[in-house]
Amino acid sequence: MKLLWSVFAFSLAQEYEDSSVESDYDDLGNKKKGNKNNYSNNSPYGGSNTYGSAYGDPHFMIKNEDQPPICFDFNPPSGATLNLLIDPVSALSVTAETGENEKGLNFMTKVHFMSPDGARLLFDVDGVHLDGLGEETASDPHPITGHQVYGDLIFAEKMSFDGNHDHTKIQVGEDGPEFIIKGNITKKNLSVVVSDSTGISPKCRGLIGQFMRPNSYRLRNFGVNEAGENTALVVSGGARVPAVEGPYHHADDCFVIAEDDILHVMANL
Structure with a gap:
């Protein structure tokens, strides 16, 4: 058994032009030798995976295959239901409900997890609640x-x-994908981590699921802007959007996509 505890418009009219300052990345998106951070091991929620890993709360970080991670915000209104990961092949489903905290910020307040065999887990800040299998109960710890x-x-x-x-x-099962649902009592919100995507089909969709497909995005046209920041063009489906490298919430280094631009990416995946 694989152990669970070894442990996301086309707004550019033109691609970036070459900069006179040398980028830290080669044309394939790999850090050049001698530069800090090897992104294949640098994800804070890394682990063995087939296509990639992801984090969302709703600050999202996606790490896909051999590419540097991309990050973005997605802020739906309070009371919205988010389809985070829907796999039509296996019937695996992860959705979330959003709510507003005392500071007026929207976060995930409930996460619904349904397995291929119909087992349902509901997560809130109090923990996990079981449902879906009639009178069947969970085994003892x-x-x-x-x-x-x-x-x-x-x-x-x-x-x-x-x-x-x-x-x-x-x-999920003895050899299926692995997830982590994290709770924050202070902020009264939840976050969802895909720590191992093994077994998730390429037909997967959803806010996180669409990035679990092979080659869901590639970074190209690496350069450096006037502020000295690393830049890149994120190519995903029919969209090409700019990104700037920097710290982002749970990631020390990530290529950050503007919220308006990520909507174009999702529409074209």
Whole structure:
């Protein structure tokens, strides 16, 4: 069994022109030898995966295959339902509900997880709630790892030192994809991590799912802007949008796409 606990318009009329300052990247999007950060190992939510990994809360980071990670914001109105990952081949489904916190910011407040066999997990800031399999209940926690089995799902819930829900790790089947649902009691929000995309089909769709496809995006035309920042052109489907490298919430280095531009990318994937 694979262990769960070893552990996202076409707004450019022209492509970037070459800069007189040398970029840190070669034409394939790899860091040149001697420059910091090897992106194949630098994702804060890395791990073995088939196509890539992703994080969203709704600040999204996507790491696909051998490409540098891309980051973007997606801010739907309060009360919206987000299709994060829908796999029509396996019937795996991950959706989220948004709500407004006391600061007036919208976050994911509930995450609905449905497995191919119909096991459903509902996550909120209090933890995980089981449903979907009638009177069937989860197995007792494993004495060493703490994992439990519910239908075709293997999950382990971790509580913080004060007894609140910290995160839950989920694996679909013995060799399927792996996810982490993290809770933040202070902000009263949840985040979703795809830590291993093994078994997710190329037909997957959704806010995160569409980036789990092979070659869902490539970075090209690396350069440096007047501020000395690394720049690139993100090519995804029929869209080409600019991105600037820099720190971004949960990532030390990421190519950040403007929120308006990411809408064009999603429309063209």
